[in-house]
Amino acid sequence: MKLAIAGKGGVGKTTIAALLASLFQRDGYSVLAIDADPVANLAASLDFPDPHDIIPIVAMKDLVEERTGAKAGAIGVYFNLNPYVVDIPDKYALSHNGIKLMVMGGFRSVASGCFCAENAFLKALLSYLLVKRNEVIIVDMEAGIEHLSRGTAAAVDLLIIVADPGKRSIETAHKIRELATSVGIKHVQAVGNRIRSAEDEERLTAALLPIKILGIVSDSIHIREADINGRPLFDSDAKVITDVARIKASIIREFGA
Numbered sequence: 001m002k003l004a005i006a007g008k009g010g011v012g013k014t015t016i017a018a019l020l021a022s023l024f025q026r027d028g029y030s031v032l033a034i035d036a037d038p039v040a041n042l043a044a045s046l047d048f049p050d051p052h053d054i055i056p057i058v059a060m061k062d063l064v065e066e067r068t069g070a071k072a073g074a075i076g077v078y079f080n081l082n083p084y085v086v087d088i089p090d091k092y093a094l095s096h097n098g099i100k101l102m103v104m105g106g107f108r109s110v111a112s113g114c115f116c117a118e119n120a121f122l123k124a125l126l127s128y129l130l131v132k133r134n135e136v137i138i139v140d141m142e143a144g145i146e147h148l149s150r151g152t153a154a155a156v157d158l159l160i161i162v163a164d165p166g167k168r169s170i171e172t173a174h175k176i177r178e179l180a181t182s183v184g185i186k187h188v189q190a191v192g193n194r195i196r197s198a199e200d201e202e203r204l205t206a207a208l209l210p211i212k213i214l215g216i217v218s219d220s221i222h223i224r225e226a227d228i229n230g231r232p233l234f235d236s237d238a239k240v241i242t243d244v245a246r247i248k249a250s251i252i253r254e255f256g257a
Contacts, residue, residue, distance in 0.1 A: 001029075003156070006143055006162070007162035011164045011169050012162055012164070014042050014045050031135065031136045032102065033099055033100065034101075034104060034126070034140065040056065100135075105122070145179050153183040158189060159176075160189060165195070177211055191213075220239065
């Protein structure tokens, strides 16, 4: 089961990714969580110790140079477009509470004209993880999905777009769906987060059409406080855990983990 989770910054996508990872692990699945967002918060949300001390894969300059043949940051040089990455997860993934985690670090923007060794290395690694690894893979992505190639995107069982009732969040959700369709992701559904009322749910459901709603997660001051204070999310609000557990059940039902 390969899940990618995207959405506008601040809508709670990392929270959803962390809770899904914890629920799959609790039910006996082997889980590998991937933080592919330049603003890396997944480790903290999963209660990993000293999350800010974790070195992202892309910042391991000697490793990037060893595998690609080019120094990190070098522009206009030859490098290996298909670096060897098979051993990377077992060597560099961290483990805590039964969940494995890899912090990728940010892809350098394609829009800036970057065609560099770091991007080639990260793309090869992400492709290997999604195509070859036999685990529940949950990728916490940034809003843009431009670093997913067609081949890699085809391995994603489901792209989950997290959206709240805000207008900008909804606009971002539709842009993500367009990008996902363009690279060949077949299944794109949405999770409504921070929903305060039936009216919120109805309004968001209508505004997201034709994106199907996979599930709804209630607004929670307890989750926000846990996030602010660095407390474990999984123990913060039983109602939210129940909401996300229903989403997990729907994923298994529809996509057969």
